[in-house]
Amino acid sequence: MKHFLHLKDIPAKDLRKILVDAKKRKQKRAKLNTLEIDKNAPLKGKILIQMFEKSSLRTRLSFYLAIRQLGGGTITLRSNELHIGEGGESLEDTAKILSTYGDGFMLRTDSDEKVENFKKYLLIPMINGLSPSSHPTQVLSDVFTVEEIKKKPISKLNITWIGDSNNVLNSLIAASVKFSFRLNIGCPKKYKPKKFILDWVKKNNKKVYIFNDSKKAAKNADIIFSDKVISLNDKVDKKKKAKHFAKFKIDKKLLSVAKKDCIFLHCLPRGSEVKKDVFESKNSKVWQQALNRVHVQKSILLYCFNKLR
Ligand code: CP
Ligand code: NVA
Numbered sequence: 001m002k003h004f005l006h007l008k009d010i011p012a013k014d015l016r017k018i019l020v021d022a023k024k025r026k027q028k029r030a031k032l033n034t035l036e037i038d039k040n041a042p043l044k045g046k047i048l049i050q051m052f053e054k055s056s057l058r059t060r061l062s063f064y065l066a067i068r069q070l071g072g073g074t075i076t077l078r079s080n081e082l083h084i085g086e087g088g089e090s091l092e093d094t095a096k097i098l099s100t101y102g103d104g105f106m107l108r109t110d111s112d113e114k115v116e117n118f119k120k121y122l123l124i125p126m127i128n129g130l131s132p133s134s135h136p137t138q139v140l141s142d143v144f145t146v147e148e149i150k151k152k153p154i155s156k157l158n159i160t161w162i163g164d165s166n167n168v169l170n171s172l173i174a175a176s177v178k179f180s181f182r183l184n185i186g187c188p189k190k191y192k193p194k195k196f197i198l199d200w201v202k203k204n205n206k207k208v209y210i211f212n213d214s215k216k217a218a219k220n221a222d223i224i225f226s227d228k229v230i231s232l233n234d235k236v237d238k239k240k241k242a243k244h245f246a247k248f249k250i251d252k253k254l255l256s257v258a259k260k261d262c263i264f265l266h267c268l269p270r271g272s273e274v275k276k277d278v279f280e281s282k283n284s285k286v287w288q289q290a291l292n293r294v295h296v297q298k299s300i301l302l303y304c305f306n307k308l309r
Pocket of ligand 2: 130135166167168227228230231232233267268269
């Protein structure tokens with residue numbers, strides 16, 4: 001049994017193994033319908049319990065399809081409908097019950113401490129489906145999408161992030177260390193990644209490149225990533241923050257400094273950080289990116305259940 005909580009804590013060779021498996025699996029089921037099960041139904045009889053403390057469209061659907069295509073099933077819980085959400089049951093007892101009824105647990109939470117506490121008490125594998133500090137399933141899937149489209153290892157590409165230093169960027173930074181790719185970050189000075197994250201990069205003898213200028217960050221990019229400026233857990237003055245990011249919009253002008261065949265990716269949902277002329281352009285691969293979550297999460301589930309080929 002293995003957890004999948006933060007990319008920084010997972011060995012690079014395991015992350016690569018997950019991507020290799022996802023590629024094979026995706027190819028093999030090209031002609032199958034959505035709910036048809038992969039050959040040998042490797043997770044037959046298993047149930048994944050998903051718990052959401054925050055909104056989700058893609059993560060919920062993609063985990064549903066992922067476990068179903070592996071022969072298992074899922075149930076989705078909202079913590080505010082459970083005793084734990086109302087303070088009526090301890091996390092420890094909740095974790096025991098989840099472990100008794102379920103085979104795997106996927107949590108989307110607004111507390112990293114909760115991730116750690118569940119890890120302490122669960123007897124089944126846990127997957128982080130987004131927390132304030134990371135969004136590992138999203139970013140591993142994004143590495144898959146990049147390599148699928150560009151048909152080369154991500155280590156050979158220039159990756160640019162334009163936007164806030166949030167959970168998705170933290171995972172992207174971790175991925176840049178694990179997969180050794182060049183990562184440029186374009187953001188206002190005030191919103192650069194936290195020191196402890198940059199210290200971790202340094203400790204791993206790697207570097208990320210931070211620019212207070214979106215054009216400098218996007219120069220020669222093969223891929224431009226972005227995300228909402230205001231995240232689900234952001235308790236900030238939204239108007240003020242949006243103003244600070246006024247010069248960090250993704251538009252055609254910005255794309256013109258990147259490579260000609262640069263692609264635009266966004267985990268979604270989107271806000272006003274990306275202009276329609278980019279979002280709807282042929283450079284934008286956001287729908288392919290969203291659907292790949294299913295394929296990569298299947299291999300993440302197999303990794304957690306010690307069933308990766
Ligand atoms: N990208 C992503 O995690 O989407 P949801 O919030 O809809 O799950
Ligand atoms: N950074 C965003 C990601 C949403 C999928 C958030 O946390 O709201």
